[in-house]
Amino acid sequence: MAVTIRELSQKCGLSVSTVSKALNGYSDVSAETRELVRSMARQTGYRPNSLARALKTNRTFNLGVLFVDDNQSGLTHNYFAAVLDSFKVEAERRGYDITFINHNIGKTNMTYLEHCRYRNVDGVCLACVDFQAGEVMELVSGDIPVVTIDHLFNNRTCIQSENRQGVQALVKYVYDRGHREIAYVSGAKSAVTDIRVTSFLHTMSDLGLAVPDGFLQQGIYQDPSATYQVVKHMLSAPRRPSCILMPDDYAALGGIEAAEDMGLTIPEDLSVAGFDGIRLIQRLSPRLTTIAQDTLRIGQEAARQLVHLIERPRTTYPEIISIPTRLIPGETVRDLGAPAR
Amino acid sequence: MAVTIRELSQKCGLSVSTVSKALNGYSDVSAETRELVRSMARQTGYRPNSLARALKTNRTFNLGVLFVDDNQSGLTHNYFAAVLDSFKVEAERRGYDITFINHNIGKTNMTYLEHCRYRNVDGVCLACVDFQAGEVMELVSGDIPVVTIDHLFNNRTCIQSENRQGVQALVKYVYDRGHREIAYVSGAKSAVTDIRVTSFLHTMSDLGLAVPDGFLQQGIYQDPSATYQVVKHMLSAPRRPSCILMPDDYAALGGIEAAEDMGLTIPEDLSVAGFDGIRLIQRLSPRLTTIAQDTLRIGQEAARQLVHLIERPRTTYPEIISIPTRLIPGETVRDLGAPAR
DNA sequence: TGTATTGTCGAAAACGATTTAGAATGGCGG
DNA sequence: CCGCCATTCTAAATCGTTTTCGACAATACA
Numbered sequence: 001m002a003v004t005i006r007e008l009s010q011k012c013g014l015s016v017s018t019v020s021k022a023l024n025g026y027s028d029v030s031a032e033t034r035e036l037v038r039s040m041a042r043q044t045g046y047r048p049n050s051l052a053r054a055l056k057t058n059r060t061f062n063l064g065v066l067f068v069d070d071n072q073s074g075l076t077h078n079y080f081a082a083v084l085d086s087f088k089v090e091a092e093r094r095g096y097d098i099t100f101i102n103h104n105i106g107k108t109n110m111t112y113l114e115h116c117r118y119r120n121v122d123g124v125c126l127a128c129v130d131f132q133a134g135e136v137m138e139l140v141s142g143d144i145p146v147v148t149i150d151h152l153f154n155n156r157t158c159i160q161s162e163n164r165q166g167v168q169a170l171v172k173y174v175y176d177r178g179h180r181e182i183a184y185v186s187g188a189k190s191a192v193t194d195i196r197v198t199s200f201l202h203t204m205s206d207l208g209l210a211v212p213d214g215f216l217q218q219g220i221y222q223d224p225s226a227t228y229q230v231v232k233h234m235l236s237a238p239r240r241p242s243c244i245l246m247p248d249d250y251a252a253l254g255g256i257e258a259a260e261d262m263g264l265t266i267p268e269d270l271s272v273a274g275f276d277g278i279r280l281i282q283r284l285s286p287r288l289t290t291i292a293q294d295t296l297r298i299g300q301e302a303a304r305q306l307v308h309l310i311e312r313p314r315t316t317y318p319e320i321i322s323i324p325t326r327l328i329p330g331e332t333v334r335d336l337g338a339p340a341r
Numbered sequence: 342m343a344v345t346i347r348e349l350s351q352k353c354g355l356s357v358s359t360v361s362k363a364l365n366g367y368s369d370v371s372a373e374t375r376e377l378v379r380s381m382a383r384q385t386g387y388r389p390n391s392l393a394r395a396l397k398t399n400r401t402f403n404l405g406v407l408f409v410d411d412n413q414s415g416l417t418h419n420y421f422a423a424v425l426d427s428f429k430v431e432a433e434r435r436g437y438d439i440t441f442i443n444h445n446i447g448k449t450n451m452t453y454l455e456h457c458r459y460r461n462v463d464g465v466c467l468a469c470v471d472f473q474a475g476e477v478m479e480l481v482s483g484d485i486p487v488v489t490i491d492h493l494f495n496n497r498t499c500i501q502s503e504n505r506q507g508v509q510a511l512v513k514y515v516y517d518r519g520h521r522e523i524a525y526v527s528g529a530k531s532a533v534t535d536i537r538v539t540s541f542l543h544t545m546s547d548l549g550l551a552v553p554d555g556f557l558q559q560g561i562y563q564d565p566s567a568t569y570q571v572v573k574h575m576l577s578a579p580r581r582p583s584c585i586l587m588p589d590d591y592a593a594l595g596g597i598e599a600a601e602d603m604g605l606t607i608p609e610d611l612s613v614a615g616f617d618g619i620r621l622i623q624r625l626s627p628r629l630t631t632i633a634q635d636t637l638r639i640g641q642e643a644a645r646q647l648v649h650l651i652e653r654p655r656t657t658y659p660e661i662i663s664i665p666t667r668l669i670p671g672e673t674v675r676d677l678g679a680p681a682r
Numbered sequence: 683t684g685t686a687t688t689g690t691c692g693a694a695a696a697c698g699a700t701t702t703a704g705a706a707t708g709g710c711g712g
Numbered sequence: 713c714c715g716c717c718a719t720t721c722t723a724a725a726t727c728g729t730t731t732t733c734g735a736c737a738a739t740a741c742a
Contacts, residue, residue, distance in 0.1 A: 002458050004728060015692045020730060028690060047451070047459050051401070052728035055392045055697045061447075062440075075416065075426040078621070085416040088441060095447025097460065099403075099440050100429060106402075106436025110388070117343050118388050119438060224624055253624040260626065280419070283565055283594040284625060285601065345698060356722045361700060369720060393698035396727045 003044045012040050023048070054120060063091050063306060064101040064116050064124035066139075074128040077222060078250065078278045079295065083149060086299025087125060094307050096122070103135065113139045123306045125149065131191065145309040147302050151191045152320060157309065159302045159321045163192055166291040166325035167199040167245075170273055173289075173327055174243050175207055178336030179271060182209065183241035185230050185255065187221035187248065196275075200245070212239055219247045224254025231258040235270075242271060243333060249274035249281045249290055256332075267334035277328055286331035297323045344385045353381050364389070395461060404432050404647060405442040405457050405465035407480075415469040418563060419591065419619045420636065424490060427640025428466060435648050437463070444476065454480045464647045466490065472532065486650040488643050492532045493661060498650065500643045500662045504533055507632040507666035508540040508586075511614055514630075514668055515584050516548055519677030520612060523550065524582035526571050526596065528562035528589065537616075541586070553580055560588045565595025572599040576611075583612060584674060590615035590622045590631055597673075608675035618669055627672035638664045 009019040014033065022029045022037035029037075040046075054060040067074030067084055074080035091098050101115050101124060112135050116124055123145035129136055131151045140146055140153050147157045174182055184200045187193045197216070204211050214237050220226040227246060234241065235258065246252035252274040256266055264270045266286060274281070277292025301321050350360040355374065363370045363378035370378075381387075395401040408415030408425055415421035432439050442456050442465060453476050457465055464486035470477055472492045481487055481494050488498045515523055525541045528534045538557070545552050555578050561567040568587060575582065576599065587593035593615035597607055605611045607627060615622070618633025642662050649657045 006728075016729085017693075017731080018691055021691090024730080026731095030690060033690080045455075047455055049396070049461070049728050050459050051392050051396045051461055052697085053730075055390070055396060055699090055728085056730045058697085060392070075422045075429070076419075076620075078417075081416045081422050088416070092441075092443055092446055095449075097440050097446065099438050100433075102433055105433055105438065108436075114386070114388055118391050120390070120392055250621060250624075253621075257624070257626070278621075279417075280591060280594075280619075280621060283591075283598070285598070346700095347698075357699085358701080358723075359721055362721090365700080367701095371720060374720085390698050393727090394700075396698085396729090397700045399727085 002049070003046045005046070005048065008037075008041060008044060008046050011044065012037055058120070060120045060122055061096050062119065062121045063096045063098045063303075064119065064121035065098050066101045066112060066124060066126045066136075067128050068102060077128060078280065079248070079276050079293065080128045082279075082295035083127065083299040083302070086296045087303045088299075090300045090303035091307070094303065096303075096307065111135045111138060113142050113144070116142075116144055122310045123147070125302050125306055126151070127302075145306060145313070147306045147309070149298060149302055155318050157305045157318045157321070159298055159305065159323065160192070161293045161298065161325050162322045163195045163325075164199040166275070166293075166327075167196045168203045169325070169327050170245060170275075170291050171200060171203040171207070173329070174245075174271070174273065174333055175209075177271075177333055179243040179333070180209055181215075181240065181242045182211075182245065183215040183217075183234060183243070184211075184245045185217050185219040185227055185234075185247055185251075187219060187251075189218070193218075214239070215241060219251060221247050222250050223247075224251055224257070227251040227254035228258045231255040232262070235259065235262055235264070242336070244270065244272050246272060246274050249276045249278040249288060252288060252290075253281075267332050271333040273330075273333055277326070282328070282330075288328075289330035289333045290328050292326045292328050294323050294325065343390070344387045346387070346389065349378075349382060349385060349387050352385065353378055399461075401461045401463055402437050403460065403462045404437045404439045404644075405460065405462035406439050407442045407453060407465060407467045407477075408469050409443060418469060419621070420589070420617050420634065421469045423636035424468065424640040424643070427637045428644045429640075431641045431644035432648070435644065437644075437648065452476045452479055454483050454485070457483075457485055463651045464488070466643050466647055467492070468643075486647060486654070488647045488650070490639060490643055496659050498646045498659045498662070500639055500646065500664065501533070502634045502639065502666050503663045504536045504666075505540040507616070507634075507668075508537045509544045510666070510668050511586060511616075511632050512541060512544040512548070514670070515586075515612065515614065515674055516550075518612075518674055520584040520674070521550060522556075522581065522583045523552075523586065524556040524558075524575055524584070525552075525586045526558055526560040526568055526575075526588055526592075528560060528592075530559070534559075555580070556582060560592060562588050563591050564588075565592055565598070568592040568595035569599045572596040573603070576600065576603055576605070583677070585611065585613050587613060587615050590617045590619040590629055593629060593631075594622075608673050612674040614671075614674055618667070623669070623671075629669075630671035630674045631669050633667045633669050635664050635666065 005016055005019055009016045012019060018029055019037050022034045067080055088098055099119055101112055103110055103112060125147050127149035140156060150160050152158045186197050217230050219230045244255060246255050252272060255272055259266060259270050266272060274288045274290035277290050281288055346357055346360055350357045353360060359370055360378050363375045408421055429439055440460055442453055444451055444453060466488050468490035481497060491501050493499045527538050558571050560571045585596060587596050593613055596613055600607060600611050607613060615629045615631035618631050622629055
């Protein structure tokens with residue numbers, strides 16, 4: 001079917017080794033034979049068999065991505081889908097294909113690390129995963145190049161949004177519009193959640209604002225129903241926030257629904273803000289005020305860093321790469337005018 | 342690093358070939374040595390090197406997916422992301438990994454077919470692609486097992502929604518609510534669009550309804566801005582529809598925005614319906630009336646069919662597989678009460 | 683002229699598996 | 713006791729590459 005290097009070498013009247021060297025730019029082959037080989041390769045449409053090459057060189061030019069979640073795969077998750085898309089584009093630009101890593105391939109039960117070895121990926125990108133799982137730890141402490149998104153491990157490169165600054169900017173924005181009773185529904189417990197929550201608390205404290213009991217509650221990322229419950233509860237307490245910051249844009253929809261079910265309209269009676277900057281949600285009205293994460297750059301950087309780790313292992317060191325966020329001033333935070341204080 | 346079959350064979354005191362046969366269930370190896378080998382394999386954590394195996398057997402247990410679009414990758418496309426997710430789950434359940442197919446990997450310029458050969462995928466699933474492109478035709482007329490989603494080729498298995506019935510059900514639903522002035526903004530020209538448009542026209546004709554000039558217009562899938570323009574134009578014509586069917590849920594948002602910008606409220610002044618059943622959009626209010634596509638089954642069937650084509654090439658024949666759709670009665674189609682006619 | 687050096691090329695050994703063909707062993711009947 | 717068959721194993725070829733090492737000729741140098 002496909003033409004092999006042996007056939008090509010016969011057409012050229014050369015040995016297999018010379019042909020290989022000609023194609024791979026070795027110096028010990030004359031300019032003219034190199035040209036002969038190359039043009040013949042072009043003519044016959046020769047492509048080296050990636051399996052054979054990988055077997056010999058231990059390089060597959062394949063990157064693993066671990067983008068799974070408990071409830072849903074990362075694919076149906078807007079934020080991660082966007083990151084993955086960008087990762088894919090950048091990886092391909094650099095000559096790498098990508099393969100999904102998982103366990104339970106077929107009947108056989110492999111750990112993530114085993115799967116990576118089995119497929120001989122050159123490196124792997126972790127995101128949207130239960131970072132505490134033993135399997136993940138095994139992979140992270142293994143010898144395969146790793147970059148993570150949104151979670152920091154010892155001695156591993158991590159790409160994440162400037163969550164601290166993002167939350168800070170959001171709180172300040174809300175503050176500047178006159179809000180003083182600001183509540184925060186966080187996402188489920190995770191490294192990112194911790195950063196955001198502490199940033200929220202710090203910023204509030206810097207602004208001299210109290211965070212009364214019940215104004216900081218835990219919800220679940222990407223789960224409107226959970227947010228619905230939490231917000232409903234929040235709004236039926238005696239002390240009501242004038243503005244609620246939601247775990248993310250999608251979850252925010254649940255919070256908005258809860259408010260509307262209680263007869264409140266947004267932003268007249270209650271202000272809300274999200275996190276992520278999901279494109280689709282920006283088409284809604286009123287347009288959601290939110291902190292946009294730069295998924296394009298996150299994915300891009302992840303791929304870039306991973307390829308560096310692979311191709312220049314000695315000169316590349318683990319880094320923490322922070323990607324700036326951008327506040328999208330929508331229409332869901334009401335301007336209360338001059339502060340009442 | 343990873344233990345090879347040679348090391349395993351030495352630990353067992355057997356030859357490499359015997360070990361291989363023991364692991365692969367050949368009959369000419371005694372029950373006890375088979376057990377010895379298997380337990381030793383388990384102990385040492387042996388995993389066959391997929392590259393070496395694939396090189397010899399011509400089977401990679403890798404499926405290619407071609408999920409690209411001109412403007413955006415399929416990943417950020419809700420419908421296709423959901424299909425892909427389901428495809429992935431089913432493929433993995435059957436022991437296959439998946440790899441994205443594209444052109445322009447690295448600096449080298451490959452056609453889709455070349456990329457498939459290069460990566461030695463066992464089969465490939467096409468979706469969300471410009472099915473007219475020469476490259477795609479090359480792949481489809483090649484010798485690699487192929488299934489397509491939403492486009493029918495000669496002699497190739499295709500999985501698609503029952504678009505005809507879907508549109509028909511939607512039109513009838515709208516009709517039953519008293520609407521007679523029904524307009525349709527289609528998606529861009531494609532096989533699926535053709536089916537939907539003709540179904541729309543047939544159903545309208547069956548119901549004895551006219552489709553006046555301007556009531557059938559072409560928009561673009563997944564493009565709210567395009568829909569915005571088209572709807573704006575539609576609504577400023579002398580004869581106005583009472584209900585507009587949109588290309589898909591996401592594009593519908595643009596149409597809704599156009600109507601609202603013209604001072605109309607939905608569904609009081611104008612009814613609309615979408616197509617796809619995007620989960621996220623169902624969280625909005627008013628809830629969009631739409632035709633849900635069963636992305637779960639579409640992806641599942643695609644994987645199932647592809648694996649059949651690969652594993653039982655002689656007994657599997659190209660099929661057209663239609664997946665039922667489901668009408669989601671939302672709140673965007675107003676009930677006009679008893680028909681005026 | 684003899685010896686290094688340089689420039690090109692090819693033979694052969696890997697990489698880690700599968701698979702074909704054949705070798706060794708033992709039991710059995712004739 | 714010999715031949716034959718079944719059973720169980722192994723040797724070796726193979727998949728398509730890359731890469732080391734040595735061969736050979738031509739050139740440079742002394």
